[in-house]
Amino acid sequence: MAFTIEDVARLAEVSKTTVSRVINDNSNVKSETKVRVLGAVRELGYTPNSIARALRIRKSNVVGVIIPRGIEYVFSDPFFPELIKGITTVLNLHNLNLHLVMSNSESEHRQAYSNLLKTKHIDGVILVCPRFDDKQYILKLRRASLPFVLVGRFPLEKVNYVGYDSKQGACSAVEHLIRLGYKQIGFISGSFDLIGGVDRFEGYKMALERHSLEYDSELVTKGDWTREGGYEAMCELLNKAKVPTAVFTANDQMAVGAVKAIKEKGLQIPKDMAMVGFGDTQLASYIEPSLTIVKEPTYEEGAMAAEMLVKLINDEEIKEPQVMLETKLIIRESCGSKMAKIMKG
Amino acid sequence: MAFTIEDVARLAEVSKTTVSRVINDNSNVKSETKVRVLGAVRELGYTPNSIARALRIRKSNVVGVIIPRGIEYVFSDPFFPELIKGITTVLNLHNLNLHLVMSNSESEHRQAYSNLLKTKHIDGVILVCPRFDDKQYILKLRRASLPFVLVGRFPLEKVNYVGYDSKQGACSAVEHLIRLGYKQIGFISGSFDLIGGVDRFEGYKMALERHSLEYDSELVTKGDWTREGGYEAMCELLNKAKVPTAVFTANDQMAVGAVKAIKEKGLQIPKDMAMVGFGDTQLASYIEPSLTIVKEPTYEEGAMAAEMLVKLINDEEIKEPQVMLETKLIIRESCGSKMAKIMKG
DNA sequence: TGTGTAAATGAAAACGATAACAAGAAGCCA
DNA sequence: TGGCTTCTTGTTATCGTTTTCATTTACACA
Structure with missing residues (x-):
């Protein structure tokens, strides 16, 4: 079985708390102890269990990306890969993981939404190419007070989006x-x-x-x-x-x-x-x-949407909540x- | 704040255990109690916290899909969307979530791998279009005894893959x-x-x-x-x-x-x-x-790879671990x- | 009516981490 | 030396589930 923080603590002859401190903030740990703990970490090849951590700190470092149902016909060519690439580039920078939700029918779509909202394992959502009738879902996201950003303009007050004109x-x-x-x-x-x-x-x-x-x-x-x-x-x-x-x-x-x-x-x-x-x-x-x-500007749309979401998740201020990128002839x-x-x- | 199993238990005047039983296996619960619990669940709009569950049962219902770095040039046209669609269709069927890992450089790629292996929040991996020099990573996956399937033939003994000829x-x-x-x-x-x-x-x-x-x-x-x-x-x-x-x-x-x-x-x-x-x-x-x-046969590749992975995760027997699909002229x-x-x- | 078995339920431990709090050690100053 | 602050560490509770084990209740049968 994989090693836990307890194993590390035992090996380094300190408490779990100290190990946690070394791994995370490093605050107030004697450098001698730190060395011992890091040694134990290396020796066991220990890495924290992200699920346990997510449970405790109530933050999963996962963001959901929802691709609407039946959207293929809009996905001419490189749209999808380009967009995802823009999104992942930014997410990787912030050590966030991408949870991709792709639904092939209306019912799958609905289910995907409610799963996302309810299972509470997601820090934020990027919703791609919202349709008018996605409004209900968008309102749900808002009510759930889950940070979210739309890729594509949406005619709703105070909703965050990155679109192009x-x-x-x-x-x-x-x-x-x-x-x-x-x-x-x-x-x-x-x-x-x-x-x-x-x-x-x-x-x-x-x-x-x-x-x-x-x-x-x-x-x-x-x-x-x-x-x-x-x-x-x-x-x-x-x-x-x-x-x-x-x-x-x-x-x-x-x-x-x-x-x-x-x-x-x-x-x-x-x-x-x-x-x-x-x-x-x-x-x-x-x-x-x-x-x-x-x-x-597909790549940019993805990247900026991801950046905006990261800010929302970190409770930073969004200067411009509705971004309109320029197209190019x-x-x-x-x-x-x-x-x-x-x-x- | 969101409701927990404890809130449901209190409302239904039963123990957490009973609520859990109703939600999961339903074994040995009086139908009268079951009705009361389900009522409480509905009333509170309760859904289990998937992270807590994942921690306890050591299963996250998430599979990782790794798209190699710099692969765009192979992603002519609908390859990527088609493949992902094939994968998600099957995963949705099994209530599994897709965790997409896309790396844009060798170092990102390496990091993505080790994260995936170490943070233990993933039940299995689908590795898309492995290159020869991915062999090291594949061996790592194997050593970590994490179920994985390759999309694309790979010349390695006893490795599971779905490719086309x-x-x-x-x-x-x-x-x-x-x-x-x-x-x-x-x-x-x-x-x-x-x-x-x-x-x-x-x-x-x-x-x-x-x-x-x-x-x-x-x-x-x-x-x-x-x-x-x-x-x-x-x-x-x-x-x-x-x-x-x-x-x-x-x-x-x-x-x-x-x-x-x-x-x-x-x-x-x-x-x-x-x-x-x-x-x-x-x-x-x-x-x-x-x-x-x-x-x-891109869609089929994705779908079959996902199916194979699901079986691996559930410890079912794989009759044909190396599938070669036919191309079509x-x-x-x-x-x-x-x-x-x-x-x- | 007592006994044995099955059904139904609950209390407490566990999963693996972090946070809150407490406490001992060390340093500083008068 | 005593008292104060700061540094360092540990103990215990907690996140929200499921699981183990124990206990109570119901029921059948002699």
Whole structure:
């Protein structure tokens, strides 16, 4: 069996308390004793039992990360790994462990939540990509007075989150098209159960408004974040009386589907139809033509969310409880902007 | 503060022991008492403190999943999410929690391991994609007599793993090309610090041998799993005196890079150069032409590894400690096999 | 009615650590 | 030397469960 603090104490001929002191704060222990204790620790290969410690100090050094059910369709490409990497990097720095909760159905999701709240073995929670209907769960977290941070903006007072400015990002994408001279700009939206879906739509409208272009619902189709959805949405747009000359899609997956539809129709990108996507998938840079996109700061989101949670757990003050990161427009071939640049120059 | 078993006991006017019995095994409790206890549990919204329980029963219901350092380059696309999904689905079924360890450097990796082994708060470990030099850690796990399962084949006696047959998969890819009539088949390998890198190379050679084609080192270049590496490796192949008419790449990322090199050279796929990749990335299906690939059974790997670990933890017998899953050849456009099929028919 | 067995319950110990408190040793100053 | 403070150490309680063991109650049977 593994050795306990008692074994160390016996070997070093001191009390458990002294051993504990040496291991933890080192306060007021004669250096001679300290040496003896550390020697015993080394000799036995002792490490504290983290569970016993967690029970006593009421702190487990574990944070839960909840990935919502059925979220795969948003997890285009490197989102998930990137986010987790951002989170773990920070957690590792603080010697915190990551407890990953991934649920594949609504009922699993509900159960995961209540387990997390009730079993009391978690110091805090990071909730990834909350949907509107996660509000109930978020309120539960709050009532349980468990520190938590959302990854993704959420429209609730005084809730801590790290998000990126989807609306602004979408707006900049559309403005990019407008600057290039496009006027009939279509939009393939995502679903509206995700905050990002709504924000991107608003960003689209904001850009139009800023440049005094009229919003025309004929140019807008609702997608569902998937490639197939993007394909169908684009087909729909192409069959309308008023066909856009440029399209902004709410994510990359749909953009890829849309590209397929455009090509099948015999149209060329960007000559006949310019495109901007949203996301940070490899896909976007590898299809032909490579897609101009609005890039999400995924790694940073994860890292900052983790940092914020660490502060919450340590009862430090949060200066900025609602962080909005900037998106970045990555210009590639799908808008013909290189040509445009030459024209400008 | 949260309620404890003592509060429930007081409310139900029984002892803690009885409450514990009701919650756990239900043995020998009068149904009348049981009702009273359950009522108290509900009234207080009591759930057991999992840490206290873990301390007492020496079982935490947590399994660690270790993702090696610097592995991103192997994590083409949906590998990581798919694998984790496979793992969590099974763990959820058994009410086990997932503790994710992701290390971004060798030192973090080493530390993560020793933490995991020492802090004794974990019932078992799943180690993803072990590299050859992980052997030391694997031996440590074994010495600690902590149940563990590897995801990915590992050449060590009596070690439990779930892998897929990389060699056979590679072989079938190359045989596919051979069947289509290609004789000068090039190979862009991965690095050899991963077992899969070696296996794929062997599969390549095995296919040649089976069909009495001579192995020619002129047709082989070493890549590094990345797109850039694939690009450069392909350039190298194209500049040799003896240029292959078909190429098998050890993963998709490199295939994509290779495609780029081929196109830049003005060659057409599959007319001038056929291609087969390895992996299960979206990328492969979306570049032009879509890539024929050998698909890894990622979800299944995760699920089966988790199942095996659960059995190990429960001291059940493992009938098959070393599972090799089958890969699947997905035929798309990059080999011109449609034409070939017509010719056959 | 007494006896033996099974069912139902509870008291106390244990899991392995830390915290609160107490107390002895040592140093300082008058 | 006595009294005070500071340093160092140990004893005991505690975190919230489960387990062991003992005890009480219920029931069947002679």
